[in-house]
Amino acid sequence: MATKAVTFDSLRNDIVNRNFKPVYLFMGEETYFIDALTDLLEENVLTDAEKDFNMMLFYGVDSDVNTIISSARRFPMMAEYQLVMVKEAQELDHFDDLNYYVQKPVPSTILVIAYKHGTVDKRKSVVKNIEKAGVVFESKKLYENQVPAFIKSYFQVRGIGIDEKSAQMLTDFVGNDLSKLIRELEKLEISLPETQKRITEELVEKNVGISKDFNNFELLKAITEKDTLSANRIVNYFDKNPKNNPIQVTLSVLFNFFGNLLECYWLPNKSEQHIMKALELRSAYFVRPYLTALKYYNANKVMEIISLLRTYDAKSKGIDNVSAAPGELLKELVYKIMH
Known part of the structure; x- marks a missing residue:
């Protein structure tokens, strides 16, 4: 039976619905999706009160694998889960040694590994075992023809609509640079009148600087x-x-x-x-x-x-x-x- 593809939208829905996995590896060239999923887990796994004792944050450049594994093997204090996050994991020495943990992760720990600007070789045991125990998501750069759908999805989860022409105008103007695109989308969201829940070409023209007639x-x-x-x-x-x-x-x-x-x-x-x-x-x-x-x-x-x-x-x-x-x-x- 074919394995269901892991997508940004499917992961976002699972996280929001608290359907967590014990290990996540987010890797790839498009940093927006990695940051967005990491932030979602940080927002949804623990309450603010639980974070004091149950959230540990590591950065690859100044962390070591043994400390990360030791932290992941702890049990949560007065909470269902503990959250262990490894950011900039591409800088982590001896990354493959995480395999000693991911072969048998602790169910009450959620280990999040954010690996940017590249990927870990999927043939490695550490990746295969993360995939067995949890989720491996490769964050790829969008092709320009995929950007309008991304724009529509971005607004849809916020209860906002956008017409096809406006989405295409934004795509033609910004391209597939998501960091730049998100800034424009946030600008449009803020500029929406309270009674309006739809982005129009007139709104794009006024707030982004793209002419609705000359583009x-x-x-x-x-x-x-x-x-x-x-x-x-x-x-x-x-x-x-x-x-x-x-x-x-x-x-x-x-x-x-x-x-x-x-x-x-x-x-x-x-x-x-x-x-x-x-x-x-x-x-x-x-x-x-x-x-x-x-x-x-x-x-x-x-x-x-x-x-x-x-x-x-x-x-x-x-x-x-x-x-x-x-x-x-x-x-x-x-x-x-x-x-």
């Missing part, structure tokens, strides 16, 4: 619909506001779209449902631009556009480009794409 989402829409007037207006706006509209972000958005569009041409069935499944899109809302673009751009033109995007990406980095500014390059590119 990569609207530029892509104008290009797919062959709306030259709107595309030119947006490109001119980008030219006058380069700090909030860097050309590299725009090129990335266009490259992802036309790369996916090229894939659509080889689909035997180009229905909304089949395109959504093939491109792993999360809703029909994001299929519509592809259906529109299929009417206006043939496969040969799309291959030409992808080649243009590579050329202008190089030019934006100074290759074969002596003096053209990013705004000028984008104007040239969009003209060539649409003609």
Whole structure:
């Protein structure tokens, strides 16, 4: 029988519902998920009164494995659990020696190991035994196409909604840098009027500084619909506001779209449902631009556009480009794409 995948959401639900495991290993490149899960356990395992005698915090750089194991083998005082947390565990010497404990952990101890900026080799006994006794969660960087779903999930647990366009605007503006993204999401949450429980594009425009009418989402829409007037207006706006509209972000958005569009041409069935499944899109809302673009751009033109995007990406980095500014390059590119 297949093992159910461990996800951030499933772990968060288990922790909030006090379905604890005796050992947790959180490891990986994306520190946000590691910190969030560690904080959740700190908030939910013990009450404030219980923490005085039953919570021990270690940092890998100035701790040793024997002391951690000795602490984990203690029993809680006037509480159901004791919580032993090892932060920055990637700095811990003789990490593999934790295997002596995790083979038979104490049920009343919850040992949390936060290992950042890398992973422990999953073939090692210590990882295999943690997986048998508890949870191993690898915190991976999100791909940009996963960020809108993360944004929706972030607000959903707080009882707040957000529309698809607003989530995509934030993604295009911030990318997959979650530490930067969280700051913007917190800003939006604070700015919500008391009677309002939904993030709108107007709220994003006011508090994040992204124009609801002049952004990569609207530029892509104008290009797919062959709306030259709107595309030119947006490109001119980008030219006058380069700090909030860097050309590299725009090129990335266009490259992802036309790369996916090229894939659509080889689909035997180009229905909304089949395109959504093939491109792993999360809703029909994001299929519509592809259906529109299929009417206006043939496969040969799309291959030409992808080649243009590579050329202008190089030019934006100074290759074969002596003096053209990013705004000028984008104007040239969009003209060539649409003609």
